[in-house]
Amino acid sequence: MTAIRRTGTALHRILLAFPTALFPAAMITDIAYLRTAQIQWSNFSAWLITGGLVFGGLVLVWSLAELALAFRTAGRAIHAIYAGLLAAMCLLGLVNAFKHSQDAWSSVGTFGLILSILCALLAIAAAALAFSGLLHPEVDQ
Amino acid sequence: MTRLMTCAAALLALAACGRSGSDLDQTGPRPELPDARETLVPSMHIARPVGWGDAVPTVPAGYTVSALATDLKIPRQMLVLPNGDILVAEGRGGNAPALRPKDVLAGIIKKKGTTPVESGDRITLLRDANNDGRPEVRTVFIDNLNAPYGLAFVDGYVYVANQDELVRFPYQEGQTRITAPPQRVTRLPSEINHHWTKALTASADGQTLYVGIGSNSNVGERGMAVEEERAVVWAVDRTTGARRTVARGIRNPTALAIEPSTGALWAVVNERDEIGPQASPDYLTTVREGAFYGWPYSYWGQNVDPRVRPQKPELVARAVEPDYALGSHVAALGLSFARDGGFGGRFAEGAFVGEHGSWNRQDLAGYKVVWIPFAGGQPNGEPVDFVTGFLTGDGRARGRPVGVLFDPDRRILLVADDLSNTVWRVAPRR
Numbered sequence: 001m002t003a004i005r006r007t008g009t010a011l012h013r014i015l016l017a018f019p020t021a022l023f024p025a026a027m028i029t030d031i032a033y034l035r036t037a038q039i040q041w042s043n044f045s046a047w048l049i050t051g052g053l054v055f056g057g058l059v060l061v062w063s064l065a066e067l068a069l070a071f072r073t074a075g076r077a078i079h080a081i082y083a084g085l086l087a088a089m090c091l092l093g094l095v096n097a098f099k100h101s102q103d104a105w106s107s108v109g110t111f112g113l114i115l116s117i118l119c120a121l122l123a124i125a126a127a128a129l130a131f132s133g134l135l136h137p138e139v140d141q
Numbered sequence: 142m143t144r145l146m147t148c149a150a151a152l153l154a155l156a157a158c159g160r161s162g163s164d165l166d167q168t169g170p171r172p173e174l175p176d177a178r179e180t181l182v183p184s185m186h187i188a189r190p191v192g193w194g195d196a197v198p199t200v201p202a203g204y205t206v207s208a209l210a211t212d213l214k215i216p217r218q219m220l221v222l223p224n225g226d227i228l229v230a231e232g233r234g235g236n237a238p239a240l241r242p243k244d245v246l247a248g249i250i251k252k253k254g255t256t257p258v259e260s261g262d263r264i265t266l267l268r269d270a271n272n273d274g275r276p277e278v279r280t281v282f283i284d285n286l287n288a289p290y291g292l293a294f295v296d297g298y299v300y301v302a303n304q305d306e307l308v309r310f311p312y313q314e315g316q317t318r319i320t321a322p323p324q325r326v327t328r329l330p331s332e333i334n335h336h337w338t339k340a341l342t343a344s345a346d347g348q349t350l351y352v353g354i355g356s357n358s359n360v361g362e363r364g365m366a367v368e369e370e371r372a373v374v375w376a377v378d379r380t381t382g383a384r385r386t387v388a389r390g391i392r393n394p395t396a397l398a399i400e401p402s403t404g405a406l407w408a409v410v411n412e413r414d415e416i417g418p419q420a421s422p423d424y425l426t427t428v429r430e431g432a433f434y435g436w437p438y439s440y441w442g443q444n445v446d447p448r449v450r451p452q453k454p455e456l457v458a459r460a461v462e463p464d465y466a467l468g469s470h471v472a473a474l475g476l477s478f479a480r481d482g483g484f485g486g487r488f489a490e491g492a493f494v495g496e497h498g499s500w501n502r503q504d505l506a507g508y509k510v511v512w513i514p515f516a517g518g519q520p521n522g523e524p525v526d527f528v529t530g531f532l533t534g535d536g537r538a539r540g541r542p543v544g545v546l547f548d549p550d551r552r553i554l555l556v557a558d559d560l561s562n563t564v565w566r567v568a569p570r571r
Contacts, residue, residue, distance in 0.1 A: 037450050037451060038364070039362060039363065039364040040364070043240050043241055046241040046242055046243070047241070047242065050242045095181065097242070098181040098182050099181060100241070100243075101182075101183075101241065101242070101243035102179060102181075102183075102415065102448070103358075103359050103360050103361075103362040103415055103448050104360055104361050104362045104437075104448040104449055104450065105447070105448050105449065105450040106179055106447070106448045107362065
């Protein structure tokens with residue numbers, strides 16, 4: 001049972017690694033685009049955000065399942081916070097994907113950069129929680 | 142695939158903010174232009190195809206319409222040869238790679254509104270010598286072309302604007318098939334070919350060939366490096382192949398024609414997408430020597446497009462206004478002037494314009510052939526619907542008009558329909 005749980009948590013964290021890396025990367029390519037107006041940077045951002053959304057969506061579903069399982073335990077609050085961070089990340093990420101589908105400068109602009117920064121911060125916050133030992137204490141002891 | 146479509150449908154629901162103001166007058170020399178408005182999800186509405194069945198297009202009282210040819214392979218532009226034979230260029234071009242997730246999705250959605258038929262890459266000849274609307278001869282005139290579009294005939298040669306080069310073929314009167322290899326007049330810009338159609342017409346004296354070359358993006362989102370000699374009209378010397386650029390910043394000049402009374406070059410031009418359902422009208426304009434028409438930096442003269450950076454105020458300052466707006470997103474693809482008295486009456490002097498129809502607004506626009514009345518070589522009055530019925534009452538598309546061609550010798554108007562793969566023939570009732 002413990003082995004299954006450890007494997008599951010490991011897989012969960014591997015999935016989580018994607019939005020944790022991709023959203024901050026999109027923030028960086030957004031900044032590169034706004035500084036250079038070289039459209040390739042914006043194209044990178046669009047794919048990075050899409051990738052972050054796909055994997056982030058899987059992690060969100062997983063986190064909601066864990067929240068349901070932990071609903072009658074003491075771990076409920078921390079799971080709720082974790083799922084909340086991921087939900088906010090996915091929602092803003094979706095808006096950001098649409099924003100990045102606009103053409104030329106509008107594909108980023110001020111609004112796109114703000115969304116990218118928020119997504120990056122939310123992804124890092126979720127990862128910090130998941131790796132802190134608070135979320136899965138039984139695995140991390 | 143189905144899941145993707147469901148997904149796209151959900152996005153469309155999100156995009157319900159792309160409403161048009163029906164009271165806006167967006168045709169003529171002074172169109173009303175609401176401010177540019179970008180939405181998070183572009184407003185997309187494609188009329189789903191449905192066959193004609195027994196139906197035919199609607200024409201004004203006193204006219205009759207019938208199919209001159211069916212089962213073509215994506216008919217686009219047409220030409221009448223001196224002996225009355227009709228040529229139809231067939232094909233589909235473009236090789237723009239998908240660079241963003243958006244390109245993948247938009248490609249799937251737009252495909253829903255076009256024919257699944259393979260590109261013909263050929264020119265079909267139709268001969269209807271007794272002008273009864275039933276051709277006696279139908280042959281493949283020239284085969285193995287590369288997305289042919291613009292056609293012209295001058296002094297024993299048929300000129301064809303493929304998507305990558307302007308070529309010519311020697312022609313003997315009465316010929317129904319040409320197997321001779323093409324002779325290149327000049328290469329044409331063909332990298333990416335986001336807008337691949339190469340419009341073509343000959344000057345009044347026949348010495349110059351004008352070629353319309355569309356932009357390589359909506360509004361520069363592939364970077365301006367790929368826009369060199371795009372969104373331009375070229376003048377090509379017919380004998381030497383030497384070329385110069387007549388006009389720039391003319392986003393997508395999809396059809397060119399010479400106005401018969403003045404000999405001036407006119408074009409129909411498709412404007413930009415995704416700044417609102419009515420921000421930037423497509424237009425009909427003279428192609429003025431040396432003029433800059435704004436793309437991508439501005440539209441309809443000096444209305445700056447905020448999406449293009451770095452901006453070029455010095456270019457915007459000299460951007461000219463087009464002559465006559467046709468309406469936003471109508472997608473004008475055909476232009477033909479009436480000659481020698483046209484159909485007479487109110488259809489004596491003016492231009493027929495084929496409007497392929499919109500995708501970037503919720504209310505469908507275009508999907509018809511309009512008549513723009515002229516006086517003294519200039520537009521004079523509101524557009525008049527000439528051929529309609531391409532949409533059903535519930536907003537499905539039976540056909541989509543592309544090229545139009547008025548033949549003064551037979552007093553007929555031909556309309557190429559690239560959705561039902563038909564050429565329609567409109568004639569006065571006898």
